[in-house]
Amino acid sequence: MGFFFSMQNKLLLYLILSIILLIALAIGALFMGVYDFGGKSPIRVLQQIIAHDPNINLSEKYVLWDVRMARIVMAILVGSILAVSGTAMQGMFKNPLATPDLIGITAGATLMAAITIVLGSFFRHLLPDYLQFSLLSIAAFVGALITTILVYKMSTTQGKTNVIIMLLSGVAISALGFACTGFLIYLSKEEQLRDLTFWNLGSLGGATWVKNGILLVVMILSYSILITKGKALNAMMLGEKDAEHLGIPVEKIKKQIVVLVALMVGACVAFSGTIGFVGLIVPYILRLIFKSNYQIILPLSAVMGSILLLVADTFSRTVVAPSEIPIGVLTAFLGAPVFIAILIRYKNSM
Template identity: 65%
Template sequence: MQNKLSIYMLTSVLLLIGLAAISLYVGVYAFEKYSFTELVRGLFSNDGTITESDRFVLLGLRLPRIAMAILIGSALAVSGTCLQGMFKNPLATPDLIGITSGALMFAAITIVLGSSIKPYIPQLLHFSLLSIMSFIGALLTMIMVYRISTNKGKTNVIIMLLSGVAITAMGFAVTGFLTYISDDDQLRDLAFWNLGSLSDASWTKNAILAVIITISYFFLINKGKALNAMMLGEKDAEHLGIPVERIKKQIVLFTALMVGASVAFAGNIGFVGLIVPYILRLIFKSNYNIILPLSAVLGSVLLLSADTISRTIAPPTEVPIGILTAFMGAPIFIIILIKNKKSM
């Protein structure tokens, strides 16, 4: 199995590298006057192969955006995979059970009321306030959904989804009210966060995301065996020596951390955590030893593909990436509902 996983991972990584190369080359600002070799050489050497303006577009705009798509796509896919394994249900994704909405609601509060909040917190936290509030919103929502829908170790899927609907409705109401009282600049920021976009990517944000995701993966990416055991039932998993409660707490904490950071930097990008695990389950059944690490790479492939399309489908404007992922994810959501309607 380990050899197969290595082959799958290598293939997926090569696919991601090829897609990143294509994404670097295409867009509204075209680089048709350069060959791909000249473009790459110009990135790593300041020998005049490409102009300074072109170099700025590549290093200051396009590469940070590609890196953010890779990081956030991976984080959202792994979050969805872990939640589905923990809840033992393919519908348990951050956006469908309200985690994304909770993070968005707290982000909206920060955007509109941040100037009133900042005097009461340390100066050191001002730069990270949006990220911190998004994480708090995601964490509180995750805990609430888990408490409401789980009883004696068993999760009621209907209650879980209804909890997500209620939290999403609350988030919509709060965000709508904040939109009503916001000024023009705040309104622009709220529109950006609600529709989702990677246009505000920067190397600083990518560095923060990379640290958060690295820490989270240290605890989550090796949980395939534990999630396989938990699929049999939590009692059976405990008999096999799996520390179920500790793993569940880790999934809750680090999923909220990754979703909160993703929302803080890119806004509402839905369905990535639904699409990737669903496709992988079609191929590998419910073997999380394979699904979990592969989702980390294929989530990046999916979001980078969507972002490349969003930048090129309607030039010179840009289609919000959240709209594209919703178009891809909604049909899969309906298919899952139809396939599972009897068991639900």
């Protein structure tokens, strides 16, 4: 009992410190950008917005609230969702390489989004208005769900996951997805080509408060189930049979993880394109500190993912301002060395 309370206190302390760091970084990100507020502090402009000051400059309000603030919030939401998705997948597959982008889930979501962008005009008018508005998100979710189920079925036999088959199936699905996306790029018009380039490279430049609201709803619904699964994932690390003997509903939890990860990754791909390696970097770093205790790693990854993507996005939009580096390129630069390090550790442990 003492150990439990000790662990809970440690988790609470780490969460509080991480959230304080995230808030500090978010405030700092408000000051980063090329727009000149005429000597005023962005915090002062934000106070005017909150107070509904009638004397506020509309350009300043638009830049700070609808562009900069919306983008910061999207970075926080997407980073958190991708990190938790990767952590949950690694716990389910019992392998640090099982992330949505490495096993083809992101590629599946991107492909369905690409199909909707290029071919949506042929069938969009046949759908009700509410479906037309959310068609891209639904398509990305369906693509992520189908890919997740395929990878799981291909790599799992009698409750055991073959890591080699899992990675190879992810490579195969990603290759097929990129090939189909390439063909769609060949067929696309100029405006569609710009949209497809956005999805492939990843960007938070299209952030809006409506999109953030949808991401927030998806995150709350998913986290209400996933974040509490740390104890179950710890038990599953011992083996699914042992977990069942401990009273863990293994199959039910795996189905929940599959559906919720597909939902979260699909929503992220629909709004921010392909941003890889976040679900690999964050759990890897946390695992170095806390071993494989998912009761700590899972909730902490929700905050650390936000910190990682917020820093990456702030860097991407300021280092070559007024242009920006695609954030998917930055996360790939960060993630590739981590991926190599995991492979080396895995090789040395054999």
